[in-house]
Amino acid sequence: FNHWGLHISPDLDTLMYTLAGVADPDRGWGRAQESWTVLDTLSDLGGIDWFRLGDRDLAVHLERSVRMGEGETLSTVTRHLCRAFGVTATLVPPTNDEVRTMVDTTDRTLSFQEYFVRERCEPLVTGLLYQGASQATLLPEIGRSLAGDRLEAVILSPSNPYLSLDPILEIADLRHRLAASPAPVVAVSPLIQSHAFKGPTAKIMMELGFAVSTLTVAQHYADILDGIVIDPADRELSGAIADLGIKVWITDTNMANEQDKRRLAAEVISFSETIAG
Amino acid sequence: FNHWGLHISPDLDTLMYTLAGVADPDRGWGRAQESWTVLDTLSDLGGIDWFRLGDRDLAVHLERSVRMGEGETLSTVTRHLCRAFGVTATLVPPTNDEVRTMVDTTDRTLSFQEYFVRERCEPLVTGLLYQGASQATLLPEIGRSLAGDRLEAVILSPSNPYLSLDPILEIADLRHRLAASPAPVVAVSPLIQSHAFKGPTAKIMMELGFAVSTLTVAQHYADILDGIVIDPADRELSGAIADLGIKVWITDTNMANEQDKRRLAAEVISFSETIAG
Numbered sequence: 001f002n003h004w005g006l007h008i009s010p011d012l013d014t015l016m017y018t019l020a021g022v023a024d025p026d027r028g029w030g031r032a033q034e035s036w037t038v039l040d041t042l043s044d045l046g047g048i049d050w051f052r053l054g055d056r057d058l059a060v061h062l063e064r065s066v067r068m069g070e071g072e073t074l075s076t077v078t079r080h081l082c083r084a085f086g087v088t089a090t091l092v093p094p095t096n097d098e099v100r101t102m103v104d105t106t107d108r109t110l111s112f113q114e115y116f117v118r119e120r121c122e123p124l125v126t127g128l129l130y131q132g133a134s135q136a137t138l139l140p141e142i143g144r145s146l147a148g149d150r151l152e153a154v155i156l157s158p159s160n161p162y163l164s165l166d167p168i169l170e171i172a173d174l175r176h177r178l179a180a181s182p183a184p185v186v187a188v189s190p191l192i193q194s195h196a197f198k199g200p201t202a203k204i205m206m207e208l209g210f211a212v213s214t215l216t217v218a219q220h221y222a223d224i225l226d227g228i229v230i231d232p233a234d235r236e237l238s239g240a241i242a243d244l245g246i247k248v249w250i251t252d253t254n255m256a257n258e259q260d261k262r263r264l265a266a267e268v269i270s271f272s273e274t275i276a277g
Numbered sequence: 278f279n280h281w282g283l284h285i286s287p288d289l290d291t292l293m294y295t296l297a298g299v300a301d302p303d304r305g306w307g308r309a310q311e312s313w314t315v316l317d318t319l320s321d322l323g324g325i326d327w328f329r330l331g332d333r334d335l336a337v338h339l340e341r342s343v344r345m346g347e348g349e350t351l352s353t354v355t356r357h358l359c360r361a362f363g364v365t366a367t368l369v370p371p372t373n374d375e376v377r378t379m380v381d382t383t384d385r386t387l388s389f390q391e392y393f394v395r396e397r398c399e400p401l402v403t404g405l406l407y408q409g410a411s412q413a414t415l416l417p418e419i420g421r422s423l424a425g426d427r428l429e430a431v432i433l434s435p436s437n438p439y440l441s442l443d444p445i446l447e448i449a450d451l452r453h454r455l456a457a458s459p460a461p462v463v464a465v466s467p468l469i470q471s472h473a474f475k476g477p478t479a480k481i482m483m484e485l486g487f488a489v490s491t492l493t494v495a496q497h498y499a500d501i502l503d504g505i506v507i508d509p510a511d512r513e514l515s516g517a518i519a520d521l522g523i524k525v526w527i528t529d530t531n532m533a534n535e536q537d538k539r540r541l542a543a544e545v546i547s548f549s550e551t552i553a554g
Contacts, residue, residue, distance in 0.1 A: 004339050005282065005346050037312050041336035045361045047343065055332055059318035062281050066324065069282050084322045 001100065001113055003051050006061040007068050010113075011164070012078055012093060013060060020085035028198075031056045050118040075139055094168045097136035101167045102129040112163065121200040125207045128162050133170040138177070146181040153272035154178060156187035158253065160201045161220050162208070169224075178224040184275040185226050186268060188253060189214040192231040197254070215240050222246065227275050229253060229268055247275055278377065278390055280328050281319075283338040284345050287390075288441070289355055289370060290337060297362035305475075308333045327395040352416055371445045374413035378444045379406040389440065398477040402484045405439050410447040415454070423458040430549035431455060433464035435530065437478045438497050439485070446501075455501040461552040462503050463545060465530060466491040469508040474532070492517050499523065504552050506530060506545055524552055 001008055010029065017023035017031055024032045034054035043049035053061065060081060067077045073096040082091050101112035105123035115121060145151050159165050169175050178185050194212040196202045205212045214234045218225065218241045227247040230237065231254065238248045249271040255261045278285055287306065294300035294308055301309045311331035320326035330338065337358060344354045350373040359368050378389035382400035392398060422428050436442050446452050455462050471489040473479045482489045491511045495502065495518045504524040507514065508531065515525045526548040532538045 005342050035312070035314050035332075037332035038315060038336045038339065041333045042340050045336065045340045045358065047336070047340040055312075055314035056318045059315045059322065059324070062315065063319050063322045063324045065282050081322065 006065045008061050015091055016087055019087045019089055030054050092139055094171045095136040099133045099136050100131040102131055125204050130167045130170045136171045138172040138174055146177045151183040154183055154185045158188040158190040160199055162204055184272045185224050186272045187221055187225055188229045189217050193233050218244055218246055283342045285338050292368055293364055296364045296366055307331050369416055371448045372413040376410045376413050377408040379408055402481050407444050407447045413448045415449040415451055423454045428460040431460055431462045435465040435467040437476055439481055461549045462501050463549045464498055464502055465506045466494050470510050495521055495523055
C-alpha cells in the first residue's frame with residue numbers, strides 16, 4: 001500500500017525480515033534493533049504518524065519505491081531485496097498490479113491499514129472489498145508453478161481468511177488454479193474453537209455473520225482445499241469437514257514458541273505428503 | 278530537486294535549520310545531532326547513497342513530499358515547516374514551479390547535485406542551463422514586495438553567482454523586477470581577490486572564461502545592483518565598479534566566525550540604508 005508516498009508491502013517484508021533473521025520477535029512486525037528517528041521527527045512536524053515505520057524498515061520502503069519509480073516491478077524489487085538480505089527462499093508477490101483491501105465499516109470505508117493500524121480493528125466490519133484483485137494479473141511463475149508437477153504443496157497459513165488470505169486468493173483466477181493444481185492445497189485453521197491465535201479473525205467472522213468455527217473456515221476454502229490441520233479441541237468437527245471432501249489432520253495448532261512453530265510446520269508438510277501420496 | 282522520489286529543497290532547508298538553530302555548524306548542511314540509520318541501511322541494500330540525507334533531515338523531505346503529493350505548493354509547505362521549526366522570519370521559494378540547474382561539462386550534462394555532490398565539482402564546466410526558469414511563475418508575494426514601498430533592501434548573499442543565485446534570478450522576469458524595484462539591491466562579493474570564500478566559484482569562473490575578480494561579479498549583476506560590498510583587498514576595483522553605476526562599500530568580507538557574520542550583516546544593512554537615503 002501507499003504511505004508517505006512510498007510503496008509498502010508489510011507482509012512480504014515481514015516474511016523477508018523473518019527469513020533473514022532480522023525481524024522483531026516481540027512486536028511481530030518490522031525489524032529488530034530498530035530506531036524511530038525519522039518517525040519521531042516527522043511526528044514533531046505534524047506529519048502522519050499512526051503507521052509506525054522504523055528507520056531501518058523505512059530504508060527498505062525507500063529503496064523499493066525508488067526502484068519501482070524507475071519502472072521495476074514489485075517482484076523484481078522483492079528478488080533484489082531478498083538477495084540483499086541473504087534470503088535464499090523465493091518470495092513472490094501474487095501480482096505486480098495494485099490490489100487494495102478496503103474495509104466497509106458501519107461509519108465509512110477504510111483502507112486495510114487505516115482499519116487495522118490506525119483504528120486498531122475497533123470499527124464494526126460490514127463488508128470487504130479487494131479493489132483491483134479480479135483485474136490484476138497473476139504473477140506468471142505462480143501460474144506455471146501451480147500447473148506443473150514439481151510443486152510439492154501449497155500451504156495456507158493460519159492467517160485471517162478475510163483480511164490476509166482472500167486479498168491474495170481473489171487475484172485473477174488464482175482460486176481456480178489452486179483448485180486445478182495437482183499439488184495438495186493444505187490450510188492450517190486460524191481458530192481453536194471460537195478463538196483466533198491472534199488478531200481480529202473471530203471478531204470479523206462474528207461481525208460478518210459467520211459462525212466462529214474451523215468448520216466455517218473449511219467451508220470458506222472448500223473449493224480449493226485438499227486438507228486442513230485443526231486443533232484437538234475441534235476434533236468433533238472432523239466429520240463435517242471430511243464431508244466437504246477435505247482431509248483432516250489433528251494436532252496442537254497453538255504456537256507459543258519457535259519450537260511449536262517448527263513442529264507444526266513439519267507436521268503440515270508430512271500431512272501434505274500423505275495427501276500427495 | 279528530486280532524490281529517492283522525494284522533493285528536496287536544500288537551500289530553503291539550510292536557511293530554515295540555521296534560523297531554527299538546528300543546523301550543523303561544521304558540515305554546513307543538514308541538521309546538528311544527526312543520525313544516518315536510513316542512509317546506511319539503504320546503502321547496504323545497494324541503494325543510491327551519494328546524496329547524504331540524515332534521518333532528521335529525511336523526515337522533513339518526507340513531510341514536504343507527502344504534502345506536495347496532496348497538492349500543497351512548495352511555498353505553503355515551507356510556511357508550515359518554518360512554523361513547526363519555530364522560525365519567525367518569512368522564507369519563500371522564488372517559485373512553486375520546478376526549476377533545475379543543469380551543468381554542462383566536457384563529458385556530459387549533470388544535474389546540479391550530481392555535479393556538486395556526487396562529482397565533487399571536479400568536472401570542467403562548459404555551460405549552465407536553468408531548466409524551467411524562464412517559464413516558471415514568480416511567487417506573487419515576491420513581485421508585490423519588490424514593487425511596493427515597504428521593502429527596505431534586497432541582499433544578494435556571497436553565494437556562487439552561477440550555481441546559486443542565477444537559478445533564482447533567471448526565474449520569469451525577476452531580474453527586471455529587481456532592476457525596477459524602489460528598494461536598494463545590494464550584493465556581497467563572493468570573492469576576495471581571486472579567491473572564493475568557499476566552494477567552486479573561482480574554478481567555475483575560470484572554466485567559463487571569466488576573469489576571476491569581483492569586477493566580473495559586479496558586471497554580472499550590473500543591471501540590478503545599486504551597491505556592492507567588497508573586501509579591502511579589492512580596493513583598487515572601486516573605480517571600475519563605480520563606473521558601472523554601482524556604489525561600493527569596503528569592509529572585511531571574510532567570515533571566520535559568528536561574530537564576523539553578524540558584523541558584516543549589520544554593515545550590509547547600514548550600507549543599503551545609506552543607498553535608500
